[in-house]
Amino acid sequence: MEVNQSFTPGQVVYIIIRNPHAQDVANVQQAAVVQNPDTPEELALFLHETYFPLSEEFAVFETEEEAEQTFYEAFGSPEDGDYYG
Numbered sequence: 001m002e003v004n005q006s007f008t009p010g011q012v013v014y015i016i017i018r019n020p021h022a023q024d025v026a027n028v029q030q031a032a033v034v035q036n037p038d039t040p041e042e043l044a045l046f047l048h049e050t051y052f053p054l055s056e057e058f059a060v061f062e063t064e065e066e067a068e069q070t071f072y073e074a075f076g077s078p079e080d081g082d083y084y085g
Contacts, residue, residue, distance in 0.1 A: 007033040007043060013046065013060050014067035016074070026075060028067045031060075 007013065011033040019025040029047060035051060036044035043054040052058070061067035 001047070007054065007060070009033055009043065010033050011062075013062060014064045015047070015058050015060050016067060016071050017047070026071070028064065028071050030064070 013031055013033055014028055015031050016026055017029050019027075023061040025035040029051075030069045031045040033054065034044055034051070036042040037051060039053075043053050045058065045060070046052075054060070057081075059070065061070065
């Protein structure tokens with residue numbers, strides 16, 4: 001499946017992203033799908049004033065609930081005591 005065909009510019013999505021300064025910290029963040037300013041025929045994620053190419057390297061979810069569920073499956077939850085995010 002081509003990632004760019006699944007989303008449309010202006011769509012709000014949710015991704016699980018790691019803190020680049022502390023790799024053991026991750027959280028769910030809201031991002032916008034936009035036209036890539038460097039390659040207009042491709043889409044990008046706009047997050048924290050930065051464009052990231054929309055690729056299969058990102059786990060992108062249409063709802064916050066989906067992203068949080070996947071996050072808890074991967075990292076645990078605070079109530080479990082196995083929380084790493």
